[in-house]
Amino acid sequence: MTFEPTLDFARQLDAQDPLRDFRQQFLIPPAPNGDDSLYFCGNSLGLQPRTARAAAEQQFRNWEQLAVEGHFKGETPWMHFHKRLEEASARVVGAKPVEVVVMNNLTTNLHLLLISFYQPTATRYKVLMEGGAFPSDQYALETQVRMRGLDPDDAIVELVPRPGEHTLRTEDILAKIAELGDSLCTILMGGINYYTGQVYDMAAITEAGHAVGAMVGFDLAHAAGNIPLHLHDWDVDFACWCSYKYLNSGPGGVSGAFVHERFADRPDLVRLAGWWGYDDKERFQMKKGFRPMRGAAGWQLSNGAILTLAVHEAALAIHEAAGGMEALRRKSELLTGYLEFLITRLSLPKSRLEIITPQDPAQRGCQLSLLVHQGGRDLFEHLMGVGVIGDWREPNVIRLAPVPLYNTFEDVYRVGQVLAGWAHQAE
Structure with a gap:
């Protein structure tokens, strides 16, 4: 034009x-x-959104009129509220419903996913990220590395632009992945760099990471609701995003997480477990021994924050209506x-x-x-x-x-x- x-x-x-x-x-x-x-x-x-207040008010009324029974009764029973958001969330990030769950906040989800997808060994322990990533990502990786007894200065490899340039070249990212080879355990990058606004070639990065045997994940805080995403088709292992930027779900709003379908039936994966991630068919039997729900929902810890989930549902409805x-x-x-x-x-x-x-x-x-x-x-x-x-x-x-x-x-x-x-x- x-x-x-x-x-x-x-x-x-x-x-x-x-x-x-x-x-x-x-x-x-x-x-x-x-x-x-x-x-x-x-x-x-x-x-x-103009609909946000009414969505929260409806849950206040449910709380008022149903109290604890609101978990099981009413138009929006709280026990399964996260499932109401699966299909719309899946469309936002290009996933299958089983691959997404809405829960917690972004950095909490990032830590939960790194527990599962950063499993270093004596020889494969490096983590690749973009230099100058948002501080939450830097701090999360630093502490994840330290809790494994490793030195962040050794384990974390940061990508920086060429001298005189402000953004990363895809060929340089792929070359670094190949160079790290079988020492590379996990790649964690932003889908979009918060500072420059650069969109990374997530499909190419994922393919290159898998070629050397690494897990590949993305922080989509600035990408979800901003650009088309195809996490399932790109074969991304894990991802998380916030809902309060381009998804308009309120300050500190609830986060989303993605775990590829190939991990849906992997109860053996190391993870931090909570009651709400337990198989919901038997959750109230209160048994010992964790049995996760199928898919991304198995990474849940606690029951959802209903007021923020309700606002997020209202905001997602606008996103859907816009096409x-x-x-x-x-x-x-x-x-x-x-x-x-x-x-x-x-x-x-x-x-x-x-x-x-x-x-x-x-x-x-x-x-x-x-x-x-x-x-x-x-x-x-x-x-x-x-x-x-x-x-x-x-x-x-x-x-x-x-x-x-x-x-x-x-x-x-x-x-x-x-x-x-x-x-x-x-x-």
Whole structure:
């Protein structure tokens, strides 16, 4: 598409947008002037669906009227609530329902999965991850390695871009996997790097990892609900994701976990067990000896946090009604491309501002990371002051995420105008 830097053009795209009405299903915080803010921070926290409050209220009523019997009675018995989310969650990540479970929070799930899928030996103990991964992943791996009596400086191998580059080349990732060979136990990478917004080639990484005998998993915090995923077909071993970014399920919202179907009937796998992961046909017999449920559900520990599960169900319903990831992806590529076009038109030197997110739409989701070499914090404060809500990442990156469910092309145009005004004033 040939973009134009005009308000009329942006409004024309909005008029043609088949997803335009979904914006009305979200609550948009006000800007300082009282208008709707230009909310470009869905990569950190998605907006509140209008249906979220009613979904939670329904469970409050069930608690009020049924008390403990709410586990077994009512329209949404709590004992099996997680099963209500399996099919929609599976579609988000390209999985079979048996391969997914919604539970806990993201880093809790990451630890639970690493217990099973990082099983080092004397010779195969290395872990591969991207350098500068989100701190939770770094800390999780560090402590998982230490609890096995290993030295993180030896066991953890970090991938870094080539000198002068901001993102990783796929060929360099694959070359490192081959180099580590039979010393490589587990690969854990983000599906999308939180800082640069780069999408990794998860299919190629998984194939290369399996070729050397390693387990392969992904933290999909910035990928789930953002880009199409095909975890089952890619043969990924394990993955987890949060629900409060592109899935709009509330701050600290419940997490999802994926375990490939080939592990569905593997009760022998090392894991941390809890009552709620026990075979639900016999769970209330309270027997000794853990017998896991089939599939990913066997990694559950405790009964679900129903209020957050209910909000997540409401948010997933909007995602489903929008047509799922294929429909959202089409708009996402246009929104992000339009924002890139408007920023590029500023013709700012790289010594002042550069986009470090890949230019290739296939290598990015709905996020652009702006590396601001001069006055970055001042620019961020200026954006916030006029109602453009993005986020700041040290030392000098501003992340802007045009989310297809609720951002419009006019939103993008207006952000471009604010940036143009800043660029002009600083000349």
